[in-house]
Amino acid sequence: MRIRTLVLAAMTGAVGLAAAAQVPAQAQNDQFFPMLVYRTGPYAPSGIPVANGFRDYYTMINERDGGINGVKITFEECETEYNTKLGVECYEKLKNKGSTGATLINPFSTGITYQLIPKASVDQVPILSMGYGRTAAADGRYFPWVFNFPTTYWSQASAFVSYVGQQEGGMDKLKGKKIAHVFHNSAYGKEANPTLEALAAKYGFEFTGLAVDHPGQEQKATWLQVRRLKPDWIFMSGWGVMNQVAIKEAAAINYPMDHFVGNWWSGSEADVIPAGDGSKGYKSAAFHGAGTGWQVHKDILKYVYGGDEAKAKANNMGEVLYNRTVVNAMFGVEAVRTAQAKFGNKAMTGEQVRWGLENFDLTEARLKELGMEGFTRPVKVSCEDHETGGPIVIQQWDGKTWNVASDWISPIREVVRPMVVAAAEAYAKENNITAQSCN
Amino acid sequence: MLYNFLIAPFLDMAGSPVFFAEVVISGLLTGVMYSLVALGFVLIFKASGVFNFAQGVMVLFAALTLVGLMERGVPVWLALILTVAVMTALAFAIERIMLRHLVNQEGIILFMATIGLSYVLQGLGETLWGSNVKRLDVGIPNASFEIGGILLNEFDLFAAASGAVLVTVLAVFFHYTRIGRALRAVADDHQAALSVGIPLKHIWIIVWSVAGVVGLVAGIMWGAKSGVQFSLSLIALKALPVLILGGFTSVPGAIVGGLIIGVGEKVAEIYWGPLVGGAIETWFAYMLALAFLVFRPQGLFGERIIERV
Structure with a gap:
């Protein structure tokens, strides 16, 4: 009986310690990024590199730069198994964490995005559904809290x-x-x-x-x-x-x-x-490069993995989905930086980050400073256009690696944009939404 | 509208008989793959009256173990032997930890226990071998070739042959061996079987081991197509209509059920699917199975249970 009690106590302690170790301590002035991940379940093979990309970029920013203009990033993972119901539960669990609540939410699931769209404006948590989710949300007049740049x-x-x-x-x-x-x-x-x-x-x-x-x-x-x-x-x-x-x-x-x-x-x-x-x-x-040939990868390798290439590779560094979330995490961090330029170098609220996203202007020069020149394309968001109509590139698998197989290809905006506007107006009419003024 | 549903599909079949033959053959080959999964359910249900919710995860666990060993440099033949050993050890553990304490309990209790088992195995598999997709190549040929305008794939033919051999061996085992008869006695009544000297524990270990090996074969065939990953466990959903149709207690029923479901869903998807937006084969399989249930609740080959009340 004593042994059983001891084993139970040890297990309870171990679980507690593991949980404590997984959640970075929340500082008083922290910028909290909730992470809806799926490291288990049928979509885990895609979810693992996605989660690792976010985690590594946030960690690298803290280690290399000391946070975003001195404000430390904190983050917490919540397992969704790519299940919409669990995703909404995770959102509810994480939305008020951190000193200013959730910075923004990356649902990484179109189903979860659809469910969160009506909640986002109420909770004042911006949604960054990068290249997925509801395409009509590209019309910023009717979806002021949803951003789906660089393309849909x-x-x-x-x-x-x-x-x-x-x-x-x-x-x-x-x-x-x-x-x-x-x-x-x-x-x-x-x-x-x-x-x-x-x-x-x-x-x-x-x-x-x-x-x-x-x-x-x-x-x-x-x-x-x-x-x-x-x-x-x-x-x-x-x-x-x-x-x-x-x-x-x-x-x-x-x-x-x-x-x-x-x-x-x-x-x-x-x-x-x-x-x-x-x-x-x-x-x-x-809409980004493949492989590890950019400065940002060198920085992640140095500041997150201490130069251990095997460990970085085991954590998916350079894989397509990993690189995509590095870009996604960078968008979030740069949106906070944009907001800080207006509101001061402190932890930003969801509403301030929304302003940062709507005034987001990622130039070629800034990409170079971030070690991502040529890794992805510049992005300039506006009040009306939350998509920006960025170009895509076609990559091709040669049996071992992905290689770029085309120039950047622009979407056919004259066909797509009117469809986006029509869909957004229909959604707004159905849900009694009034357009925000973009003047 | 009625023309599109009732006449046009048949005209289409008659107009392109070679393509129709290809659809039917493809359905038959897919049906054998379903049967491979259904067999594992049938074995355990036959021997213990338990619907093993964990069968899909056993398929995954077996395939994960095999590919995990191969990734660590173990030769294919040795990895296969070791995986069989692991599945046998698992059967021992299941009997010792789970089943032994549930002798003569209601079927629903045993069913609930297998739900728990599925979570344990899933977690254990992912902890031991990881969640990434793993390529499984045990050397089965995969080239496609045409005969009379019908495209066939060597891998599909190999899988069908494996399924046919497994079914034959298991059918003979159940009907003509002493252990086979003992298995059926255990399924009918645990206590009665014990009272006539049938070693219940041994029987359970044997049947769970065989179900593990059948799971390994199914895991190899399905894992080679999609890579070994968590979703392999979801193919159990494909086996359910096969079981309903073929009967939970019949080994030949599993194969006949698989063939009917395989052909039925392919024909429905190709000739009627486009009329309703496509992707009807999953629910069509269940509809087909339910239609059979109306006329034969025990399935095509299942045992008809008559109880005094």
């Missing part, structure tokens, strides 16, 4: 069509071509469909949508349809195991992999490695 699903889909046009020798060559969209049968997966339909009408290509049910472990029917349809190009909006199986199935039907392009959630190392040599030539969209 709709812009991405249009840039993909531009890319196909380039590859085919001009946009006029799209007429009569067949383009299929293999998509995760969810709010996220369906996002690109209206854009692709509109562009099909404009350029005369034949568009077919092929839905894949969650989780996407079995897709034979989808790829039989592809075999019959014989599309010239395939665009994929997948996530998790759906990506790995789709790439493997495409290879199994001998589909030309260089005509198979994933969106930016369908192009990480975890997506292509299980398919082995079959994935060679597969492409995907991105």
Whole structure:
């Protein structure tokens, strides 16, 4: 009995210590970043590099710069398993932590973003859904608390069509071509469909949508349809195991992999490695560089891992999703810095950070100072435009690494922006939202 | 509208018979893969009357162990032997820690225990081997080739052959061996089986070990397609309609159920799916199974239980 009591006491103590060690101490004047992560569950292979990227960038800023203009960053992870219900619970748990509450929230899930949009303005916590979430939120007049720069699903889909046009020798060559969209049968997966339909009408290509049910472990029917349809190009909006199986199935039907392009959630190392040599030539969209060739990686290696490259690699440094969250974390930190320039070098509230996001101006010169020159593109947000319509780049897998395979490609703004505005106005009407003044 | 649902799909099938044949063959091959997962459920249900909620996680755990050992430089053949040993040790542990204390309890109690087991195994697997996607390559050929305009894949054929061999061996084992008969006796009544001298503990260890090995085969086949990762455990959801249709207690039922579900969902998805926006195969499989339930509640090959009240 005594031994049992001792073991129980030791275990309780160990759990307590582990919890204490995981949560950085909260200072009186700290800038708190909540982290909704999914290190477990079916999407863990994608969630782990995402969580590590955020953690490492925040840690590096503290270690290298002593925080943001002297204000230490604190952060806390909350496990969502990519489950919308758990994500909302995590948000509620973390939104009031830190000396000024949550700085902003990166939901890293379109489903969670949809649920948080109505809450954000009430709680005054800005949402930064970088390249995901509700595309209509790009209209800042109706979504003052939501930011989805540098680009959205709709812009991405249009840039993909531009890319196909380039590859085919001009946009006029799209007429009569067949383009299929293999998509995760969810709010996220369906996002690109209206854009692709509109562009099909404009350029005369034949568009077919092929839905894949969650989780996407079995897709034979989808790829039989592809075999019959014989599309010239395939665009994929997948996530998790759906990506790995789709790439493997495409290879199994001998589909030309260089005509198979994933969106930016369908192009990480975890997506292509299980398919082995079959994935060679597969492409995907991105809005940042791949690998570790930038100063920011050197700084993370030095200040977070003490120069231990093996440890940094084991923590996904340089992988596509890791790099994406380094960019995401940088956007958040720079938004705080922008706000501090107006409100003073102290911990910013959610409302002040919202101002920082709306006046965000990341120039080429600033990217150079941050050690990210060429890693991503400059971004300038405005009150009306929370997306900024940034360009994308196409990367290609060579069997070992991702390599840049295109120049920066601009979205077809003349098609996408009116759709964004129309969708935002419809949402506002449905929810009785009055536009904020942007004058 | 009615034309689109009731006539056009059949005209489509008749208009492209080669493609229709490819759809059916693809469905049959996929069905065998479902059967591989369903078999694990059937084995344990047959021997203990327990619906093993943890079967999907056992598939994952077995595949994770195999690929984890291979990543550490263990040759494939040795990794396979070691994984079988691990699954057998796991069966010992499950009997010793969980089942022994639940002899003669209600089925629902045992079912709840397997829910707990699934969480333990999932956590243990991720703790030991990590959550990243792992590539699994045990050397099964994967080239595609065409015969008469029908595309076939060597891997799918290999998986189907493996499934057929497993089913045959297990069916013979259950029907013609002493242990097989003992397994069926245990399933009928724990206490009665004990009273006639059947060693319940040994039987449970054997059946959980065999279910672990079947899980390993399923894990290899599915893991080689998608990489070994957590979502491998979700293929259990694909096995449920197979079990409902084939019967929870029949090994041949698992394979026939798998084939019907495999073909049914592929044909439905391709010929009727586009009419309703696609992605109907998951729910269609359940609808098909439910339709069978109306006429045969015990499934196609399940045992009809008649109880005095």
